[in-house]
Amino acid sequence: MLRSLSLLVCLSAVCVPPAFAGVTVSQPANGATITGPVKYVASATTTTCSKGVGSMGVYTAPGVLAYVVSGDSLNTTLDLSPASYDTVVEEWDNCGGASTTPITITVKAGGSSGVSVTSPANDSTVGSPVNYVATATTTCSKGVSSMGIYTAPGVLAYVVNGASLNHSLSLSAGTYNTTVEEWDGCGGAATTPVTITVSGGGNSFSELQHSGGWADYGQRAPTYVDCSPSPCDNITFSYTQNVKSPSMSGEATQMYLAGSEGYGDALFNNHLIGDDSSQGMPDTNHTLVPTLHDFTYDVYFYSSNFGLSQGVEFDINQFFNNQGYIWGHQCTLAGANEWDIWDNVNAQWVPTGIACNPINNSWNHLTIQVERTSDNQLLYQSITLNGKTSTVNQYYNPGSAPGWYGITINYQEDGDSSQSPYSAYLDELTFTYD
Numbered sequence: 001m002l003r004s005l006s007l008l009v010c011l012s013a014v015c016v017p018p019a020f021a022g023v024t025v026s027q028p029a030n031g032a033t034i035t036g037p038v039k040y041v042a043s044a045t046t047t048t049c050s051k052g053v054g055s056m057g058v059y060t061a062p063g064v065l066a067y068v069v070s071g072d073s074l075n076t077t078l079d080l081s082p083a084s085y086d087t088v089v090e091e092w093d094n095c096g097g098a099s100t101t102p103i104t105i106t107v108k109a110g111g112s113s114g115v116s117v118t119s120p121a122n123d124s125t126v127g128s129p130v131n132y133v134a135t136a137t138t139t140c141s142k143g144v145s146s147m148g149i150y151t152a153p154g155v156l157a158y159v160v161n162g163a164s165l166n167h168s169l170s171l172s173a174g175t176y177n178t179t180v181e182e183w184d185g186c187g188g189a190a191t192t193p194v195t196i197t198v199s200g201g202g203n204s205f206s207e208l209q210h211s212g213g214w215a216d217y218g219q220r221a222p223t224y225v226d227c228s229p230s231p232c233d234n235i236t237f238s239y240t241q242n243v244k245s246p247s248m249s250g251e252a253t254q255m256y257l258a259g260s261e262g263y264g265d266a267l268f269n270n271h272l273i274g275d276d277s278s279q280g281m282p283d284t285n286h287t288l289v290p291t292l293h294d295f296t297y298d299v300y301f302y303s304s305n306f307g308l309s310q311g312v313e314f315d316i317n318q319f320f321n322n323q324g325y326i327w328g329h330q331c332t333l334a335g336a337n338e339w340d341i342w343d344n345v346n347a348q349w350v351p352t353g354i355a356c357n358p359i360n361n362s363w364n365h366l367t368i369q370v371e372r373t374s375d376n377q378l379l380y381q382s383i384t385l386n387g388k389t390s391t392v393n394q395y396y397n398p399g400s401a402p403g404w405y406g407i408t409i410n411y412q413e414d415g416d417s418s419q420s421p422y423s424a425y426l427d428e429l430t431f432t433y434d
Contacts, residue, residue, distance in 0.1 A: 022046075023056075023091050023101040033106045037137075040067070042074045042101070044091035051094030054337055054357040059088040065362040066135075066164060068386050070355060079116055079135045080107045081143035081163050092357050094337045096307050115147070115182050115192040119387070125197045128204065129168035129298050129430050131367070133387060134180045134192070136163045142185025150179040166365060166387075168298050170204035170430050205272060205279055208409070208429040209253040209299075210241060213270045213278020221263040235259040235415070237266035246302050248363055248427045257413040258421035263310065266413045272431060274319070274406020289320050289407060295327070296432040297368040297409060301424055306358050308422040310334045313412035315342075316370055316431075324401030325378050327370040331356035334416055341380050341392065344399035354383060354390040363427070407433065 027041040028034060044053045053072035060066045060080065067076050074089065085107065090100045119133040120126050136144045144163035151157045151171065158167050165180065176198065181191045205211070217226040218235035230237045236258040243252040257266040273281045274289050283289055295316045303309070311332045318325040328342025330349060339356045340349040358364040367384040373395070380392040409431055413424060 023089050023099055025089050025101050025103055028103060028105050030103050031105070033108060035108045037077045037079050038105060038107060039077045040074060040089065042089045044072045044074075044099070046091075046093045046095075046097065049093040049095035049097060051337075054092050054094040054355050056089065056091045057359065059090065060085055061087075063361050064162075064164075065359055065386075068359065068388075070357075070388055079114075079137040079163075081136075081138055082107050082141060083143060092359070094355065094357075095335070096333070096337070114190050115180050117180050117192050117194055120194060120196050122194050123196075125199050127296070127369075128172070128198050128432055129170045129296065129367075130196065130198060131168045131365075131384075131387075132158075132165060132180065132194075134165045136165075136182030136190065138163075138182065138184040138186075138188065138190070140184035140186035140188055145183050145185045147180065147182045150181065151176055152178075168365070168367070168428070168430065170206055170432060171198045173198050203434065204430055204432040206428075206430045207249065207251065208270065208272075208431060209426040210249075210251040211270065211278060213272075213276075214239060214253075215269050217267045217269070218259075219265040219267055220261070224265070226267065231259070233264065234261040235264035235266065235419075236421075237413075239268055243425060246363070246425055248300055252302075252425045252427040254423050254425050255411065255413055256421070256423045257415055257419075259415060259419040262415060262417040262419050264415045264419055266415075268411045269408060270410075271406055271408045273433070275404070277406065283406070286320065286405065289318065289405065292318070292407065292433050293372045293374075294432075294434040295370050295407075296430075297329075298366070298432070299411075299429040300363045300365050300427045301358070302361075302363050302427070303358070303422060303424040304361055305422060306333055306360055308416060308420040309424075310414035310416045312358075312424060313410065313414065314366065314368060315410035315412070316368070317408045317410065318372060319401050319404035319406055319408075322400065322402045322404075323376070323398040324404060325372055325376075325398045327368070327378055327380060329368050329380075329383065330414075331358065333358075339383055339390075341394065341396075343396055344378065345397050347399070350394075352383075352390075352392055352394070354392070356385065359386070 025042040056074040057068035092098045117134040147165045148159035220233040240254040313330045316327040330340045339352045339354040369381040371379040378396045380394045
C-alpha cells in the first residue's frame with residue numbers, strides 16, 4: 001500500500017453524539033405464543049439525527065443477529081425452533097446512535113422440519129466465494145443442533161452449531177450439486193438441495209487472518225509515514241492470531257489500536273504474490289501478476305464498539321510496470337457511516353453514498369469485488385455488507401509506484417480524535433484472484 005493511501009477524511013470529520021431514536025414493533029406482540037414462523041414488522045424514528053435511520057435488525061439472542069435490513073422499516077419472517085426467546089429489534093441511525101425494543105416470545109411446535117436456503121438460489125450461476133445463507137426448523141422439542149453444507153455427496157465442507165448458517169465457500173469453476181442439511185437434537189435431519197454453477201474460476205487464499213506474513217505499522221496525521229515497531233509516534237498497535245473467542249473458525253486475529261494522540265492509524269499488510277510473498281509465490285519472472293484482473297476480498301469482522309473508531313479500511317493492491325492499482329475501501333464511521341473509495345491519481349477519498357453500518361458484538365460479513373480492466377483502469381464493482389450488495393461501478397486511473405511488484409492486501413484501523421483504544425477481529429479472510 002502506498003503510504004499516502006491512509007490520508008483520511010477523518011481530518012475534517014466531526015464526531016456526532018448519539019441521537020435519540022425509537023423502535024415501534026407491531027408484530028409480534030410482546031409475550032406472544034406463536035406456532036410456526038415468526039413475522040416481525042417494525043419501524044424506527046430518530047428525532048435529532050438529520051441523516052435518518054441507517055438500518056434495522058432482529059436479534060434472537062444476545063449477539064445473534066438473525067436479520068438486518070437497510071432503512072427505517074423492517075418486515076421479515078424468521079423460522080425459529082420451539083423455545084422461549086428474548087428477542088430484540090434494534091435500529092442504528094446514521095449519526096452513530098442506536099435504540100432497541102425487547103420482544104419476548106414463545107414458539108410452539110408446529111409444521112414440519114425443514115431447511116430454508118436464501119442464498120445462493122437453486123440453479124443459479126454465481127462467482128466464488130459462494131455465500132450460503134440458510135435457516136432450519138424442526139418439530140423436535142430439543143431444537144436444531146447444527147447445520148452443514150455438502151458440496152458433493154459425502155463431502156461436508158462446513159458445519160456450524162445452531163439453526164442458522166451464513167458462510168462463504170471458495171469453489172473452483174464448475175457445476176455443483178450442493179446440499180444444506182440440519183440435524184436436530186432428537187436424531188432427525190432435513191435437507192435442501194441447491195444446484196449451482198460457479199463461473200470464472202479463479203484461485204483463492206483462505207483463512208489469511210491465520211496466515212504468516214503480516215506486518216504492522218503506525219501512521220500519524222498529517223504525513224501518515226509508516227513507523228514501526230509499536231509504540232511509535234504516540235501510536236500503540238498490535239495483532240494477535242489464534243484467538244478462540246470471539247471467533248467463527250477458532251483462529252480469529254485481533255487487531256488493536258491505541259495511543260496518546262488523536263488520529264493515529266494502525267496498518268496491517270500482507271504480501272501475497274510477488275515480492276516478499278507470504279504464500280510461496282514470488283513470481284520472480286514477473287509472468288503472473290500482470291495477467292491477473294479480477295479480485296475478491298471476503299472477510300468477517302467484529303468489534304464490541306465500532307463507535308470508538310474513526311473508520312476501518314480494506315484494500316486490494318496490485319503493482320507492476322511502475323504503476324500502482326490501489327482499490328481502497330474505507331468504512332468511514334465517525335459522523336459519516338459511509339463507504340469511501342480511493343482515487344489513486346489525486347490521492348484522495350471519494351464518498352460513494354453507500355451506507356456502512358457494521359453491527360457491534362456481531363460478525364459482519366464483507367465482500368468486495370474489483371477489476372483491473374483490459375485498458376488498465378481500476379473498476380470498483382460492488383460492496384456487500386451483511387447480505388446487502390451495493391453496486392459501485394466507478395472507474396479510476398492507476399497511480400505511480402516505482403519499484404513495487406506484486407499483489408498485497410491491507411486492513412487498517414483509524415483512531416478518532418481522542419485515540420480511543422479499541423480492537424477489531426478478522427476471521428475467515430479469503431482472497432480470490434483471476
